[in-house]
Amino acid sequence: MRPPPKSLARARLAVTPVLAAASATLAPELRRIVEYHWGWCDAAGRPASGGGGKRLRPTLAVLSAEAVGEPADRALAGAAGVELVHDFTLLHDDVMDQDRERRGRPTAWAVFGVGPALCAGDALVLLAQRVLLRDASPAHVAALAALGEAAETVIAGQALDLAYEGRVDLGEADWVRMAGQKTAALLGCAASIGAILARGPEAAVASLREFGSALGLAFQAVDDWLGIWGRPERTGKPVASDLRQRKGSLPIVAALAQPGAAAGALRDFLRAREAPDEAAIARALDALEACGAEAATRAVAEREYARAERCLASAPLAPSARDELLELASFVVDRES
């Protein structure tokens, strides 16, 4: 396994105090849920470590300020803002999807109840707004508008994802539309919000956003690949996890679009009402293989990764930050968890 890029640790170190100061302003009932979600404490409120995410979005935000030649601290309110919005969507999505586990720990609603977890998510989207409005300069207002627009798009993507449930007539274009909203919009915002805050040139902001958006689709394609073919000891999830939950992930929709019996078998698998047994999972995996679903999924990841690379190549950016963005992108696409 390759070591994680240094930019992740550097951004985490810079954004953690901003997140800590922000969560300290929450009502105690809500702060505890948020800090549990971040892995900073256990369910009883005792200090803990681990279990938080990679802080990919804050890292993109920090690098985007550096990419337009400004120091990382110009990006910090945006770095915190994108992470808070991301956590808001995770807290709510886990309720909607009834997911009881995240990053190897019980989800917030499973520990604290549905109502408190929903309130914690609500609090975070408003906290993101407050963190950005602490400075009411035009750059901060523009960054907040961009973040709000991205968050609206994420919500629309989640609603679309819910509307897709149970459908067996979807194709790759439907997946691109949904993942473009649910995942890529916020990564596009993360990869440009630091440049907005640092008042970088419009062309650089646009290229960085496009880079983040392409990276977001690549990220989601890899996520969907891992959800079926990831190694359980790395992902912390059961074998073929997304198949067990009958998620309409990219491998599935890519396979459904194929002619022939294998796609038909997959449709039957998705339509069945009872929980699938191991034999049904094995048959579904065979059907995916017969449809070339794994290769199709990797192809989307590679296509979007190449697009992300191109966005950076053509933009007027500081070389060292550009290299770190590329290193981060490559890490995201090659990750095993």
Add this chain to the structure above:
Amino acid sequence: MRPPPKSLARARLAVTPVLAAASATLAPELRRIVEYHWGWCDAAGRPASGGGGKRLRPTLAVLSAEAVGEPADRALAGAAGVELVHDFTLLHDDVMDQDRERRGRPTAWAVFGVGPALCAGDALVLLAQRVLLRDASPAHVAALAALGEAAETVIAGQALDLAYEGRVDLGEADWVRMAGQKTAALLGCAASIGAILARGPEAAVASLREFGSALGLAFQAVDDWLGIWGRPERTGKPVASDLRQRKGSLPIVAALAQPGAAAGALRDFLRAREAPDEAAIARALDALEACGAEAATRAVAEREYARAERCLASAPLAPSARDELLELASFVVDRES
């Protein structure tokens, strides 16, 4: 029954096009849920009328601009913003409280499912932000900051309300703290956001916010009174509705603080696990009467209404708008539904 103040109809007429233009920008899946919630369409999306709220908050917003001598249209983004935030909290609260009915119709989650209703709520809090940021002037940014702060307070109040569930050791001070956050904060914002947008003097803004906040407590005390002693043909709810749901409303917490057997009987009623039968409801109503709970509840409503009146009396406000604010406050406190 007294006729509703003209200001309600006037504000509704002014704010409806702003709300309609805003909801038209939502994804179709979400727009339908929001417009159903507003009573603009039925569950199938067919146009309907009725079932929306009183638009009390937009009316306060409009009057607050007029109170500092500016026309209503200066307030419209704020009027829409407070209503969108209010609807965001209603959509989420109905999920958290598992309430299946609101304003005589099935709640959004009961019709469209939990996930879509939560997404619709999420979309509205972000839509409120977007409506206010459409103009990035300092007045609009200040109004957004005030709205965000109020929304954060509402969420903290809802979390507190959830934390109170099942407790039998609460008193009036706990209720004031919770209702102050959950209800009064947003009414305080509504009653001042128009003045903020119209760049009214700081002293007027502060008095109007204080007025709205006091009115909010009076409003909630009346709501809690109606929840137990309201006439079903007016409220659209069963007799003693809040008792059936064992809500920790003001009459209950006021009664629990009394010494003696009646408060003890009420505690037993609240602690029981099975759904209360009609005999248990009748005994709980007797216990409330023995504790003087109805008078205590009316006393809070009158005390806060008087405080609201005083806030307006001492502030430098346009007389006609002040009169309309007082008329509205008196309508709110005397209402039967």
